[in-house]
Amino acid sequence: MKLAPVFWAFTSLQSLVTALSIAEINGNTFISLLSGKEVTDVTGLLIAKGPNGVWIRSTTPDDDEATSEAIYVFGRNVTAALTVGDIISLDGKVTEYRSNANYIYLTEISSPKNVQVVSSGNEVTPLVIGKDTLSPPTVQYSELDGGDIYSLPNAVANISEVNPVLDPAKYGLDFWESLSGELVTVKAPRAIKTPNKYGDTWVVGDWEITGENEHGGVTMSDKDSNPEVITIGSPLDGTKNPTDSKMGDQFEDITGVVQQTFGFYAILPLTALKTTTLATAAAPPTTLVSQGKCKALTFGSYNVENLSPTSAHLPDVAGHIVEYLKTPDLVFIQEVQDDSGPTDDGVVTANGTLTALVGAIKSRSNVTYAFAEVEPASNEDGGQPGGNIRVAYIYRPEVVSLYKPNQGGANDATEVVAAQGKNNSDRAPALSFNPGRIDPANAAWESSRKPLAAAWMAKGSKKPFYTVNVHWSSKGGGTSLHGDRRPPINGAVDARMAQANVTGVSSNFHCG
Known part of the structure; x- marks a missing residue:
């Protein structure tokens, strides 16, 4: 590992670092080598203001692409009297801040004092x-x-x-860190997913992109x-980003500051x-x-997200199955809740939920689906408490039907039954329970569907x-792709690997 250069001098009595550029404060690593030091006479052009501080850019930039020329100055007392375009000087303390132990630190100057306006009305580009x-x-x-x-293991x-030396031409985190605090513009931005409830939106610009679909x-x-995608966070002027944008929407050019916030690098737009x-x-x-017969069947899969008979999104789910999936012959459904939804009342049947779904589909398409499921034991399959989510199938009975149906219960483990009989249909293996659950008593399924x-x-x-319809443990509990721990922690990876092994090679689900 290369050692980062040391950029400071200080007095042994006061540990003050004087007259350094912002690039020297940031250094060419993620963590400033001046962290914890008091710095004096830091000079910069004020490029943006936020509710709790300002961003300043060096007036004496270097030619090192790994060192950011800008930095955040945290201090509510400095914002009111200053204006974008001011060149200011100040004293303060170099601080590394994060609100969560899994986040990358943000280098900033805190506790600013002796703030002086050197000049005003300077151009900010x-x-x-x-x-x-x-x-x-x-x-x-x-x-x-x-x-x-x-890769595994995680968090090594x-x-x-x-605190590696930044290589912004090769690594995405290094690139965004090398611009930390800078005022940047994204040309021709495009949304690559829907925003979250706060309006934070992931975009790409007019640079090279891999994996476009x-x-x-x-x-x-x-x-x-x-790593070339970047999130656009909360606007600095208090306005609100739209929450109804969708994948593929184009925006006006975006200008804002690069900041590590809530576990991700983001651009906070003006x-x-x-x-x-x-x-x-x-x-x-x-x-x-579909050809409506075995020569060409159509299949679909849909996570219906905590669906119950009263779910507001049930009509949308039905519409998607009709309009986008074109009423497949067989649909794998995940996250079907019981008939009382999240009410924890001991109800486990989802007959009402699935009846409501297939009814909504029929009203849009005149296609009549049947359904198949196995009710879980109450509160044993994870998900929203009381909701009793499970996987299920809906199918077009004029095209496909259960082979030798024999529905199992929550704790019944289905097994392959050797072929019997002389007819073609009897010479194929059957399932002891059809539909049936795979090894439901296995520890891999504790509190999981x-x-x-x-x-x-x-x-x-x-x-x-x-067929096997699976919905393994949620990946919740992982860490950010932009986080401190590398490789990022893949939430529930051990549980999901165990579940994959049980699903694939369970001793209770084999052909003898």
Whole structure:
């Protein structure tokens, strides 16, 4: 590991660091080597104001792409009397701040004092990303990921402990850190996902992008989780970003400051995002067509997100199955709640939920689905307390039907039953419970939904086919892709690996 250069001198009595540039304070690492030191006579151009501080840019920039020329000055007492375009000098303390132990630290100057306005009315010009700066790297996040952000084990190193020298041309986190505190402009920004409830929106600009897809978003691939995308956070002027934008929407050019906030690098815009061009559609419908028999069947999968008979989004789910999935012959459904939804009243049946869903589908398409599920034991399958989520199937009975149906219970483990009989349909393996759960007593499924296996016979077929509907443990509990721990912690990875092994090679689900 290369050692970062040391950029300061100080008096042994007062430990004061004097007359340094902002680039020297930031240094070329994530953590400033001056952290905890008092600095004096720091001079910079005020480039943006926020509710709790200001951002200043060095008036004596260096030529090192790894050192940011800007820094955040935290102090509510300094903002009111200052104006963007002021060149100021101040004293303060170099501080590394984060609100969560899993976040990357933000280098800032805190407790500012002796703030002096040197001059006013100076021009403030943002740096255009990819033109005045390097372009964001497109594959790797950090040298501490070992070449693969998804590799195991997780959290083998912390950025805050190793404090690597920045390589902004190669690593995404290093790139955004090298611009920390800077006023930047994103040209031709495009939303690559829907915003969160606060209006924070992930975008890409006019730089190189990997994994672009036909929906207007970007697709993650092996070892590539797109470090070139950046989130646009809360506007500094108190306005609100739109919360109804969608994947593929285009915005006006965005200008704001780069800041590590809530576990991610973000650009905090000077004012709210403004949409210029709306995407034509959220997603194109499928072009797959069923022949209504075994030669060409259509399948779909839909996580219906805590669906109950009274869910406000139930009509949307039905509409999506009709309009986008084109009423597949067989649909794998996840997160079906019981008939009373999240009310913890001992109800476990989802007959009402599934009846409401297939009824809503029929009203839009005149297609009548049947459904198959196995009721869980109350509060044993995780999810929203009282909701009793489970996986289920809906299917078009004129096209497919359960092969030798024999529905199991919550604790019944289905097994493959050897073929019996002389007829073609009897010479195929069956399931002891159809539909039935896979090894529901296994510890891998503690407080988690159990997979549902089923055997089916398609119209015109002489032999059945088999499906397993899975919804493994939530990946909650992981850490940010932009976080301190490298590689990031993949929440529930151990539980999901155990569940994958049980699903694939369970001794209770094999053909003898």
